[in-house]
Amino acid sequence: MGLREQVNGVRVGVRYAVAAHSGPVGGDWYLSTAMPGGDVMLAVGDVMGHGRTAAATMVRLRAAMTHLALAGDEPGAILAALNRMLCRRSATTLATAVCGRFRPADHSLTWSRAGHLPILWATAAGVTALDQPYGMALGVDPAARYATADVVVGPGDLLLMYTDGVVERRDRAIDQGVQGLADDVRTAMRAAAPGDRLRTALDCARRDNPEDDACLLAAEPV
Structure with missing residues (x-):
C-alpha cells in the first residue's frame, strides 16, 4: 500500500505492507497530521506481535496520537500519554514509536522516541x-x-521513519539493516531529479523481512 500527500508544506510518502502470514491488517502504523498553527506531526509505530490483538492496539494508539497531536501536544508528552494508556491494559502489550513535530516556519523538527529505531x-x-x-x-x-x-531540516532534505520489518533480517544485526536502508536512500537521492527524491527513495528502499509488517514514511519539506 502506498500514500502520497502534502501536509502544511511537507510532502509525505508512505509505503506499508503487512506480513505475508498475518492477513490484511498489521500492527504497524503511521501518522502525518496537520497540527494547529501550521505544524505537522509525523510518526511511525509498531505494536509487537501479530493478529487481532496487535491490530486493535494499533488502532487505539494511532487514534490517541492523532487526538493528542490535534490538541497541540509535544512529542514527548504524546508518547508519555500513549505509554500510560498501554500500561493500564490488563494484558501485557508492548509497542515502539517515534514521533516528530515539524515546524515549517523555521524548518525545525522536535522528536521523541519510545524504544524505536x-x-x-x-x-x-x-x-x-x-x-x-x-x-x-x-x-x-x-x-x-x-x-x-531538535534539528533543522532544509528544503529538499528527506526524513525517514520506519518499522523493523523494513530493516530487520534474521541473518544480520539490525544496525546493518539500518545502514542498508541508508545506503538505498543515498543511492536514490543521487539518481533522482530534485522534485522526485521522495518517490525514488520509497521505490528504492528494500524490504528485508516479508514475514513482518513493514512501514516506511518519508517526509520532504518544500
Missing part, C-alpha cells in the same frame, strides 16, 4: 541517523519519561 536524515551531503533521545518502549513503566531532540 532512529530517524534517518538524507541531505545532499549523505544520509545519517539522528540522535536518539532516551525513551523506553510503550507499555513497560507507567512513569516513564520521554526526552526530545
Whole structure:
C-alpha cells in the first residue's frame, strides 16, 4: 500500500505492507497530521506481535496520537500519554514509536522516541541517523519519561521513519539493516531529479523481512 500527500508544506510518502502470514491488517502504523498553527506531526509505530490483538492496539494508539497531536501536544508528552494508556491494559502489550513535530516556519523538527529505531536524515551531503533521545518502549513503566531532540531540516532534505520489518533480517544485526536502508536512500537521492527524491527513495528502499509488517514514511519539506 502506498500514500502520497502534502501536509502544511511537507510532502509525505508512505509505503506499508503487512506480513505475508498475518492477513490484511498489521500492527504497524503511521501518522502525518496537520497540527494547529501550521505544524505537522509525523510518526511511525509498531505494536509487537501479530493478529487481532496487535491490530486493535494499533488502532487505539494511532487514534490517541492523532487526538493528542490535534490538541497541540509535544512529542514527548504524546508518547508519555500513549505509554500510560498501554500500561493500564490488563494484558501485557508492548509497542515502539517515534514521533516528530515539524515546524515549517523555521524548518525545525522536535522528536521523541519510545524504544524505536532512529530517524534517518538524507541531505545532499549523505544520509545519517539522528540522535536518539532516551525513551523506553510503550507499555513497560507507567512513569516513564520521554526526552526530545531538535534539528533543522532544509528544503529538499528527506526524513525517514520506519518499522523493523523494513530493516530487520534474521541473518544480520539490525544496525546493518539500518545502514542498508541508508545506503538505498543515498543511492536514490543521487539518481533522482530534485522534485522526485521522495518517490525514488520509497521505490528504492528494500524490504528485508516479508514475514513482518513493514512501514516506511518519508517526509520532504518544500
